[in-house]
Amino acid sequence: xxxxxxxxxxxxVLRRRLGRREFLRLGGASLAGAALLGSAxxxxxxxxxxxxxxxxxxxxxxxxxxxxxTLQELVRRFNExxxxxxxxxxxxxxxxTEQYFDRLRTQFQAGGGDIALIGGDVIWPAQFAANGWIVDxxxxxxxxEREKFLDGPIQANxxxxxxxxxxxxxxxxxxxxxxxxxxxxGFSEAPKTWDELKEMALRVKQDSGTRDGFVFQGADYEGGVxxxxxxxxxxxxxxxxxxxxxxxxIDSPESVAGLKTERSMVEEGVAPEAVVNYAxxxxxxxxLNGDAVFMRNWPYVYALSSDPKQSKIKPEQIDIxxxxxxxxxxxxxxxxGWNFYINAAMDEETQNAAWxxxxxxxxxxxxxxxxxxxxxxxxxxxxxxxxxxxxKVPVIALGKEAILSTRPxxxxxxxxxMSLRMAxxxxxxxxxxxxxxxxxxxxxxxxxxxxxxxx
Numbered sequence: 415x416x417x418x419x420x421x422x423x424x425x426x427v428l429r430r431r432l433g434r435r436e437f438l439r440l441g442g443a444s445l446a447g448a449a450l451l452g453s454a455x456x457x458x459x460x461x462x463x464x465x466x467x468x469x470x471x472x473x474x475x476x477x478x479x480x481x482x483x484t485l486q487e488l489v490r491r492f493n494e495x496x497x498x499x500x501x502x503x504x505x506x507x508x509x510x511t512e513q514y515f516d517r518l519r520t521q522f523q524a525g526g527g528d529i530a531l532i533g534g535d536v537i538w539p540a541q542f543a544a545n546g547w548i549v550d551x552x553x554x555x556x557x558x559e560r561e562k563f564l565d566g567p568i569q570a571n572x573x574x575x576x577x578x579x580x581x582x583x584x585x586x587x588x589x590x591x592x593x594x595x596x597x598x599x600g601f602s603e604a605p606k607t608w609d610e611l612k613e614m615a616l617r618v619k620q621d622s623g624t625r626d627g628f629v630f631q632g633a634d635y636e637g638g639v640x641x642x643x644x645x646x647x648x649x650x651x652x653x654x655x656x657x658x659x660x661x662x663x664i665d666s667p668e669s670v671a672g673l674k675t676e677r678s679m680v681e682e683g684v685a686p687e688a689v690v691n692y693a694x695x696x697x698x699x700x701x702l703n704g705d706a707v708f709m710r711n712w713p714y715v716y717a718l719s720s721d722p723k724q725s726k727i728k729p730e731q732i733d734i735x736x737x738x739x740x741x742x743x744x745x746x747x748x749x750x751g752w753n754f755y756i757n758a759a760m761d762e763e764t765q766n767a768a769w770x771x772x773x774x775x776x777x778x779x780x781x782x783x784x785x786x787x788x789x790x791x792x793x794x795x796x797x798x799x800x801x802x803x804x805x806k807v808p809v810i811a812l813g814k815e816a817i818l819s820t821r822p823x824x825x826x827x828x829x830x831x832m833s834l835r836m837a838x839x840x841x842x843x844x845x846x847x848x849x850x851x852x853x854x855x856x857x858x859x860x861x862x863x864x865x866x867x868x869x
Contacts, residue, residue, distance in 0.1 A: 468497070473760075476531070476533060478506070480788070485504065487783075515538070522542075531757070539579050543578045583790040584817065591735065595622045607739060611708060612627075615707050627684040630709065638844075643748055646668070648672065649668045649672040650743050662858055662862040670850050673850035697711050736819060737816065751791070791810060835864070
């Protein structure tokens with residue numbers, strides 16, 4: 415199941431949304447759980463920094479398991495370079511994103527905890543920032559530095575005009591396809607529009623005898639939200655007003671058209687009816703078994719195609735492109751990935767130590783190392799011109815256009831509740847239980863209520 419965990423980790427896909435009331439509620443269980451996190455250490459009580467035996471400032475850094483071994487090496491390199499000054503201690507967190515989120519929420523609600531530096535999901539900044547739990551990094555991370563990073567990850571870290579995180583590694587929704595089968599059917603390139611995808615999928619499916627034309631993530635969960643948003647975005651729709659994120663604008667002809675296109679995949683026989691229950695693993699299993707012509711998924715799948723135990727098809731049979739769009743619209747990929755956040759409860763010296771680690775870990779040298787050795791997608795623009803990376807990490811070269819055209823999910827402190835509503839309505843529309851028009855109207859009302867109740 416390692417590939418499933420990898421998918422969850424790099425895609426930033428939450429398996430369960432947390433309601434805002436639950437998110438903000440401080441209960442006895444949360445207080446008791448804080449003991450597991452050592453809430454009084456590392457200056458979380460307002461005192462000075464904790465120090466290692468050699469006198470260096472010791473700080474805890476949280477992140478999930480890293481089977482690649484590159485995080486362990488990153489920490490070792492940092493501690494070696496800053497010996498006697500700073501020392502990072504990696505606190506390994508659960509592989510499942512929602513469990514990791516729960517741990518952090520517990521420590522924040524109990525007064526801060528002892529984790530100074532957080533390796534966190536791209537959808538967390540607004541929630542954490544709205545509660546005052548993470549540090550505003552705008553002064554430390556000025557525009558002159560931000561412009562070196564990919565636009566999508568910077569947008570995801572921006573809340574009410576301030577920047578609360580630094581992009582560490584990224585992820586993007588991509589269109590995988592069987593280039594060998596397309597060529598046999600006379601197609602020389604990937605589809606640019608959704609209509610082209612449907613036409614090509616049905617033709618290749620018939621010519622080759624492949625079971626499915628297109629598979630994607632349609633289930634009632636966070637991954638289904640990302641896919642649904644991609645259909646809406648690529649038709650020109652959106653969820654929140656870019657100028658006023660308290661204003662919900664999902665009720666538009668463009669959003670309806672997006673969900674109609676998604677539903678048409680099932681209605682027209684392009685995608686199997688079972689896609690309404692597909693998450694990442696179900697999608698990549700069908701594609702790597704040779705049962706689908708096209709697939710929407712995250713970059714991790716390309717590495718699986720090199721493993722005979724995981725794939726019946728070979729890497730040379732696969733190509734990657736940007737997601738299609740409606741006629742006249744731009745391709746947009748849902749943003750995944752992970753960022754660095756600093757705990758606002760830490761003393762200034764510990765925050766400074768955490769910032770030193772952020773600068774070290776996001777520098778070109780370290781991002782390149784993680785890309786080459788762990789296939790983590792960089793967040794620095796310049797590394798997408800690095801020939802060694804393009805040569806040795808094929809998914810970056812193949813999926814470069816998709817990576818450079820990402821958009822974050824709605825940046826809102828109420829995203830957890832909003833995501834739950836979107837997951838339900840997108841899935842109901844895909845199943846045909848409600849019309850796309852009704853799903854969008856319902857979401858307009860529900861999402862606006864969530865924002866108004868939370869304001």
